[in-house]
Amino acid sequence: MSTNDIAGGMNTKASSVTDMLKKLADKNLAEYIPYKGTRLTQNGINCATQIIRKHRLWEVFLVEKLDFSWDEVHEVAEQLEHIQSRKLIDELDKLLNFPKYDPHGDPIPDAQGNYEKTVKTAISQLEKGQSGILAGVHDTSTRFLQYLDKHQIELGTQIQLLELEAFDGSCLIKTDLKELHISKTIADNLYLKVL
Amino acid sequence: MSTNDIAGGMNTKASSVTDMLKKLADKNLAEYIPYKGTRLTQNGINCATQIIRKHRLWEVFLVEKLDFSWDEVHEVAEQLEHIQSRKLIDELDKLLNFPKYDPHGDPIPDAQGNYEKTVKTAISQLEKGQSGILAGVHDTSTRFLQYLDKHQIELGTQIQLLELEAFDGSCLIKTDLKELHISKTIADNLYLKVL
DNA sequence: ATTAAAATTTAGTCTTGCCTAAAAAACAGG
DNA sequence: CCTGTTTTTTAGGCAAGACTAAATTTTAAT
Numbered sequence: 001m002s003t004n005d006i007a008g009g010m011n012t013k014a015s016s017v018t019d020m021l022k023k024l025a026d027k028n029l030a031e032y033i034p035y036k037g038t039r040l041t042q043n044g045i046n047c048a049t050q051i052i053r054k055h056r057l058w059e060v061f062l063v064e065k066l067d068f069s070w071d072e073v074h075e076v077a078e079q080l081e082h083i084q085s086r087k088l089i090d091e092l093d094k095l096l097n098f099p100k101y102d103p104h105g106d107p108i109p110d111a112q113g114n115y116e117k118t119v120k121t122a123i124s125q126l127e128k129g130q131s132g133i134l135a136g137v138h139d140t141s142t143r144f145l146q147y148l149d150k151h152q153i154e155l156g157t158q159i160q161l162l163e164l165e166a167f168d169g170s171c172l173i174k175t176d177l178k179e180l181h182i183s184k185t186i187a188d189n190l191y192l193k194v195l
Numbered sequence: 196m197s198t199n200d201i202a203g204g205m206n207t208k209a210s211s212v213t214d215m216l217k218k219l220a221d222k223n224l225a226e227y228i229p230y231k232g233t234r235l236t237q238n239g240i241n242c243a244t245q246i247i248r249k250h251r252l253w254e255v256f257l258v259e260k261l262d263f264s265w266d267e268v269h270e271v272a273e274q275l276e277h278i279q280s281r282k283l284i285d286e287l288d289k290l291l292n293f294p295k296y297d298p299h300g301d302p303i304p305d306a307q308g309n310y311e312k313t314v315k316t317a318i319s320q321l322e323k324g325q326s327g328i329l330a331g332v333h334d335t336s337t338r339f340l341q342y343l344d345k346h347q348i349e350l351g352t353q354i355q356l357l358e359l360e361a362f363d364g365s366c367l368i369k370t371d372l373k374e375l376h377i378s379k380t381i382a383d384n385l386y387l388k389v390l
Numbered sequence: 391a392t393t394a395a396a397a398t399t400t401a402g403t404c405t406t407g408c409c410t411a412a413a414a415a416a417c418a419g420g
Numbered sequence: 421c422c423t424g425t426t427t428t429t430t431a432g433g434c435a436a437g438a439c440t441a442a443a444t445t446t447t448a449a450t
Contacts, residue, residue: 003428016408018429023406035415035428066286076280083278085271091261198398211438213399218436230398230445 002037046113053109054089055081056102061092063103070103071145105136105155105191120191123161124169124184131160132192139189147186152177159192197232241308248304250276251297252287258298259291265298266340300331300350300386315386318356319364319379326355327387334384342381347372354387 003021007014021038024030029044040048058080062068068076090111093099099108100116109115120135134157137144148154153175162179163172169184182190198216202209216233219225224239235243253275257263263271285306288294295311296302304310315330329352332339343349348370357374358367364379377385 004426012407013409014428015410015430019407037428062283065290066283068282068286072282076278076283079278079280080275083271083274085274087263087267088257088261088271091263095260199396207437208439209398210400210440214437 001039006038049109049113049115051081053111053113054083056106056108057089057092057096057099059102059104060096060099060108064096069145069149071140071142071149073103074140101155103155104140105134118193121194122188123159123171123173123182123190123192124164124187126161126164126192126194128161128164130194131158132194133158134190135193136191137189138191144186144189151180153190158195159190196234201233244304244308244310246276248306248308249278249284251301251303252284252291252294254297254299255291255294255303256287264340264344266335266337266344268298269335296350298350299335300329313388316389317383318354318366318368318377318385318387319359319382321356321359321387321389323356323359325389326353327389328353329385330388331386332384333386339381339384346375348375348385353390354385 003014003017007017010017021030021032024044025032025038028041029047030038030040032038055077058077059070059073062073062076063070093111098110102108105120107115107118118135121132122138126132134153134155136155137148153159157175160174161171162174165171169187170182171184171187172179172181173187174180198209198212201216202212205212216225216227219239220227220233223236224242225233225235227233250272253272254265254268257268257271258265288306293305294303300315302310302313313330316327317333321327329348329350331350332343348354352370355369356366357369360366364382365377366379366382367374367376368382369375
């Protein structure tokens, strides 16, 4: 990973990222070579995986138990993911019946950090005529998720690619319910398990 | 409240408390007169009440839904109480069926900040022969709560004061199950709703 | 009323996390 | 292979919270 990419993705400045990378390297969470970029150590990956586990479990909790909709969960889960208690998270997992996927279709690591790595393909990568099951979304912003709700597209919806417009990457897709024309941006964000 | 009392109760130094009191005063959460002490404003009371609401609701959640025992909940609830989301807490309240008391018998404020103010009396304050229902504990340390568990004393247990030893304040009490001799420290920490 | 002790505040320091601006390194096109 | 541009790091600063030590105010005891 490059310093600038991290800064961009985190809404912070490159110099802050450099500072933090040094601290992560000190804690053995990342390898860092000045000017050459950084990468998580195995230790760092494990650590991150556990935070992802917590984030996604909390998202399931919010949707299943507290009637949140899938576009409302992210920011609250971002707070909850930092609560420190092994017992808390394992019991939460049990309460939710050990879910495998979060409300956006992303896999939830188990207590050992293992998770299913299903191959998912963006609609924009499909060949004309192929179809699949919506298994994940890339963008989880409220606006995008509400767009999907409006068009009755949700995880598990079967989608077929009818036409792919070479010029702008937009395409025509078909669900059980209707046909819909979507932009390349949307098509890049919808991940299918191809049938 | 005096600065030193706050510092003592919070495991911090008096000078840190002074700093923070100024900040609270700036935010209109406390009145603060140098050298004279401090007191929460109505605003501050409301704010604190909502944090107490969150803390106690999370405690109920941990015990009822996640199989925590009452001596394990405090430190996790101390983290959870700072999660910011009105919807989260109101939905949690609903999930738990709007409980009135936390696992230690303390009342839970409702969304408007109202809570039951039952009169509770420490065993050490009772007259010989009086009895009541255990309605709260003062100390919530693990050691104390486990002591109670060991002697099968829990919220709702009916307790009668048989003897009060004037010399050391210790006393003999009787529950449904047995008689027990307890120190003044214990007697100060058990609060009854007197019958 | 005076003064010693206790309580409280102030002054100055440290760490963490972030920022801006300047410097240094890497890279890319001629 | 050199030089201008981009990327990244360094240097220095700021705010929040906490601390120690010194100063100040309050309190209580003679």
